[in-house]
Amino acid sequence: MLNSQVMDVQPRRRLTRAEAKARTRTLLLDAAAEVFARKGFAGASVEEIAETAGFSIGAFYSNFANKDELFVELLSTHSRNQIAESARLMDERAEGKRGLGQQLINAADEDFPLLEAEFWLYSVRNPQVATALAERMREPREALKTLVGEALRRLDPPVIDIDVPVSVVVASLFAGLVRQRRIDPDSVPAELYDQALHWLFAGIAAERAQPQG
Amino acid sequence: MLNSQVMDVQPRRRLTRAEAKARTRTLLLDAAAEVFARKGFAGASVEEIAETAGFSIGAFYSNFANKDELFVELLSTHSRNQIAESARLMDERAEGKRGLGQQLINAADEDFPLLEAEFWLYSVRNPQVATALAERMREPREALKTLVGEALRRLDPPVIDIDVPVSVVVASLFAGLVRQRRIDPDSVPAELYDQALHWLFAGIAAERAQPQG
DNA sequence: GTCTATACGTCGATAGAC
């Protein structure tokens, strides 16, 4: 699921050695994402990951040094996909608030939030991983910042010199709502995210139009 | 830490059998909260929990059926503390937006966010636990809803008939910002939460003052 | 009620065959 977009898992011609190994890696990463989401990092065994991918333990260890290395690789792939998602959003619509509600609904139904929680915990518990992750998250964060910046410039009156990280608020709100919806869908209606963003931007615009203490 | 407020761990007179056992339970729960935060649910061993509390494995199993039971109890205690926190906030100040920034900073430095992430994952993976947790979270959620309702009524013009769960937005934003600050403190300035709430409420007020499509 | 000792299973990782 997570990695199959990088490489076709069912190519038509015979595979070279390198291609076959890369395919095994990809399948192991996909399987790991699923098992980690279901069992958690510590709860997932190398054996289950390997068997889910259709391989043996030996195949696993010929592709990864250990479970940690695979997890970090999964983590970076995850970040890369976040970049792609942000970029896609920016390309399709630069309006900043349209169709985001649906994205929330979709996100809450996937394994992603589980993996993200797992990644977050792993990062907090392994500071050296946290710095590496922060490094990789810089690009998607900048992309979101640009997107939010454009939305602010489109306000009436335009806001161009704001020094508060509104994009961080947006990202945090999204992540928080996704988690809440996962455990209690009824408490997070489909339009809630859109509505909250609308208010947030309206509040910023109102403050600029008529500054108050 | 988490449970010691319920019972004095160093009473002055001699303990009865029941009191001694209850004290052991409490100490085991405190230790478990710490170890779960550090190692995660699956990663925490019963042995480490028991030893952190100053007891043996046998003492653990004479107080809890297994690790799961202790975890669920910890979960409910956690929810109860959330209620207390919400209530305290409501009593001290009904302003809805004052001093909340500091609460964010404090929360990000504690073990709480780690435990919450662990609890969330556990709930998502164990649906029967999720429903029980949702039940226990109803009271603090209602408390927050009341608090936010009062803040809305204090707006100009007052908002009294809103059918959007603003309190869910507030809670989700808080949780999201706490997590973000934990892995990258610089990205979440101390005033960000207060500022975001200010904008959110200003946006709601602006919409009511001058409805727009 | 709590401790020590231990049975039993599972997991991570390795070695050697193919």
Next chain:
DNA sequence: GTCTATCGACGTATAGAC
């Protein structure tokens, strides 16, 4: 490159002494 077999470490849970 991948598989099977296996080792050593560790974890849960129990049994019986005190």
